[in-house]
Amino acid sequence: MPAKTKFELKTGLATREAFGKALAELGRVNPNVVVLDADLSKSTYTAEFGHAFPERFFECGIAEADMVAIGSGLAMAGKIPFASSFSVFLLNKGFEQLRMTAAYPHVNLKIVGTHSGISIGEDGPSQMSIEDLSLACSLPGFTVISPADEIATKALVTRAAEVFGPIFIRTGRLKVPVVYAADQRFEIGKAIQLIDGSDVTLIATGLMVAESIRAAETLETEGVSSRVIDMHTIKPLDRDAIFRAAKETGAIVVSEEHLADGGLGVRVAQVVAEVHPAVMEFVGINNTYAESATPDQLLDKYGLRAVNVAAAARRAIARKR
């Protein structure tokens, strides 16, 4: 068994905060970047941009549908708008506007959702976005990104401003472990292999990347060699990385802080079915809404931990034969 890189996972910024910093930096280098928010700028961290560039910051009030379409209008007029709110409001209240004014005419609108998943904690299910990946991926021509840590967020937000087209970036409220070195390079649509392995592949996105790294370390002590892949771009998927994982490890576990129906897992499964059928297991939220509690309690209760990923990996490996 080859020795693996030992990851020292230190807690870093929440991805929403990294987004806010990246956005303010973008504002400094690109005068075409404008920002819209719907009365949540202190929580989405767009406030930093707003303070630095008040003339390019549009507070839309609690009117997400209007905000999304105003953003599209700004994009049609040549700006690079970033519209931000909690993912749950952006994708659900703004969905029709995302469809009609951004996806259908293929407009250069960027939307960044914060407070994604159940790890927002005490505010409860009305604020928890567990359908956003499914919704965003259903929009033709949309790119969908779900960064794992502050390094990935900064790089992918910056990259999103450079490429033309509608993009959704999913960020979270909770401070999350840093899984990347500061100089890591990111390319939209290209997955990153964090650990190589041969028995099973753990594909994850968002905060489940760190959990999957921890699961791989647990499995290693049992003599199981795990490959860990950060699927930071949910759409378009890195089909080649999935093909190699299926072919070379024969078993895949997909983990996400999202409904297991309709998120990353089913999208990966579609590719696996097409390119190289393999055993699969899924770690996600199963056909339910969560509840109020601390983030840690919720991640434990709803099965979004390294221990759940490791258990799924054992099931997958057992089914291989």
Added chain:
Amino acid sequence: MQTTSNVTELAAISKRMRREVIEMITAAKSGHPGGSLSAVEVVVTLFFDVMRHDPANPKWKDRDHFILSKGHCCPILYAVMAECGYCPKDQLNTLRKLGSMYQGHPDVRFLPSLEASTGSLGEGLSIGIGMALAARLDKSPSRTFVMLGDGEIQEGQIWEAAMFGGFHRLDNLVAIVDSNLIQLDGFVRDILDESPLADKWSSFGWHTIEIEGHDIGAIQKAFAEAAAMKNQPTVIIAHTVKGKGVSFMENNPKFHGTAPTVEEEARALAELA
């Protein structure tokens, strides 16, 4: 393209555009004649007299924008854009057919000189606000005109946008409500009455002008007044007749979304001779 401020000439263009609308929708065998015909004079006056635009350079950065938020009435927009030279006149009768640039509702993928894809009601005013904000930011003289239906403004997003436009004092934005009093299921007053309509817009911070929407002189005067307004967006409530110009279509809810038969087309064209 040839522009004109002459009322007689604009009226003559309007009559030609009505004929085009009837012919297009009859050929398509489906579509929305009523709201296309009610909008004719406003759209013609905008494109031939009021707006700064250039069909030879449709993406000119400082151009004025026109968004047909009531997208189902695209036949009048297509006819006028073709008359201006944005797109071929001889293909107008391909409306709604496979591969046509003249899609059933405005679609920028097929006709890139359109300012926006519309058809799901309630969204054009917000898009127009985005364009108006961009112009303000760029210190561009560009102005944005958004045509709304009086049925359409039952959509809640219109009032989110109205609140934003008024609060941000977007004086480079003009909304036109084509108040033809009829929507698909019947008369607006019976379905979801909007009165007092002018008061609603005024209370949202808009400079409000009410005109007879087929009176070209009144339309010109209203747009001139809107252009002179500072620190306030303008809404022009154009009191119009649904199906205007064709006797059997006027004020008839049936012709909101029903194409004329070939026999009806002949009668309509005779009236518009």
